Amino acid sequence: MKKENLIFGLHPVLEAVKSKKPIDKLYIQKGMASSKIDAILNDLDQEAVSVNYVPIEKLDRLIRSNHQGIIASISPISFKSLEEVVEERLENKKDPVFIILDQVSDVRNFGAILRTAECTGVDAVIIQKKGGAPVSGDTVKASAGAIFNLAVCKVDHIKDAIFYLQGSGVKTIAATEKTSQTIYDTDLTGPLAIIMGSEGKGVSKSVLSLVDQSASLPVLGEINSLNVSVACGVFLYEMIRQRGL
Structure with missing residues (x-):
């Protein structure tokens, strides 16, 4: 720090x-x-x-x-209210997209995710108050300044954000290798929230039990998982492909 x-x-x-x-x-x-x-x-x-x-x-x-x-x-930015952002985006955009970060702790990964989120039109990135990477000057640098063009919402608990989004008609999909269903067999259209997990443990079991669906990325090499920021980018660009954007 x-x-x-x-x-x-x-x-x-x-x-x-x-x-x-x-x-x-x-x-x-x-x-x-x-x-x-x-x-x-x-x-x-x-x-x-x-x-x-x-x-x-x-x-x-x-x-x-x-x-x-x-x-x-x-913080170099002011945080937004999750409820206000979700309500406004659902009212004014046909199919908003949200990213939820479940304890992503590396500032470089955090910044890279913010940069890709901004490039792919994500409406808000949702983080938890404790346990994740700080929002700092290093975050700004790692995001190449993209953080200034994004709504970042901070919540007490990821679970509460998931419940709120589901209650608002937003489909929640967790990125995890603990499923045989790939993103290419998963519908990424409509109002959507993608949950990305921590570098070491991935999406937590308690969060996986709440989401509407889980989806994985095919991994053909010896290493069984991708860097979280890379995986997030693949998910977002597959979302764009499915939506014909």
Whole structure:
């Protein structure tokens, strides 16, 4: 995490929150009590910000200066409301497409997915507050700036986003090697959400149990899976092919 993305100290963080700076993550020392901490949490947009209570050693590693027990990571973008984006896109676009990232943690993969999503007309990328790659200057660079042209929605839990999308009439399809059905036998037309999993574990079992369908990519070599950003690109361009775009 680059220091230029960090604000630290009780008063600077409070002022950043009051001025509506796009905060991505907030780190607070465990066991710390302060009226200013209470004021920060009260003013915080907790729907978009991941609040992490951590040991002082974690804060000391992030900042060598006097952090006063609190550090905020500033995002280069403002996050969008999932409900507002989905409602608007369903109303104004025939077949919107959403990408859900289930714990994709490598910033280069995250950025590459954002870049491909922007190139293929994806309407929003949905990420979870905790566990995924940060939205930072490195993300901007890895996405070649594409992140500025995309709606990025942050949610507490991926499962809640899936339930909401399904309730809105959006078909959910997980990309996983744990199925014999390939994307070439899968209908990728209509309102669609594609779920991509983490680099190590793929889409989690609990998420796989919720989605409408699962689809895989044919793998003919000795290695049994593709890089997640590459796999996402294949899914999106097969979606484009099926839609005749």
